[in-house]
Amino acid sequence: MTNEQQSSSPSEPERTGTAEPRLTSGQLWYRFLFFDWLFRDVNAxxxxxxxxxxxxxxxxxxxxxxxxxxxxSVLTVFDFGLGLLFERVIQATLLSAWFFTWSCVTFTGMVVITVAWLFLASARMP
Structure with missing residues (x-):
């Protein structure tokens, strides 16, 4: 019995298009960094x-x-570290300002995540 005959045997269920669609790399990065896709809108x-x-x-x-x-937090430390590197070692002030700004943005994201986590973890259902 050849491989073709084995795979087309009637005892095996045929695989149809039941597999979940694959995510693009952009969607994967978005889901890796942002958490809004995990939650449902209560107001809807x-x-x-x-x-x-x-x-x-x-x-x-x-x-x-x-x-x-x-x-x-890894992103914040990474951006801050690159800001220090560009400021102290390479003397590139524009690039250091860019990375310091992004470290502030990512730190703000950390604050938002912390507040959301504390709010949801301590909320009591009525």
Whole structure:
């Protein structure tokens, strides 16, 4: 029996297009850095039950926010380190200002993630 005959045997289920679509590299990077895709919009709920389900879902998903906080802290340290490198070693003030600015932006992202995590982790359901 050849390989072609083995793969087309009637006892094996045929694989149709049931696989999940693959994400592009841009989508993967977005999901790696930003966490909004994990959460549901509570205000878009049509009734009280959907609102309650969305809030419970968001509270469950808040367990992943420390992972994003760690990623953003690495970005902050990396940007700040590059700012120091360009300022002290290479004497490139424009590039150092660029990286120091991005370290401030990523630090602000860390603050947002921390506040969202504390808010969702400590929220009580009514």
């Amino acid at each position: 709920a049509r009734d009280l039950f959907e609102r309650h389900a969305a809030r419970q879902h968001n509270q469950r998903m808040s367990r992943y926010l420390p992972v994003y906080l760690r990623r953003w």
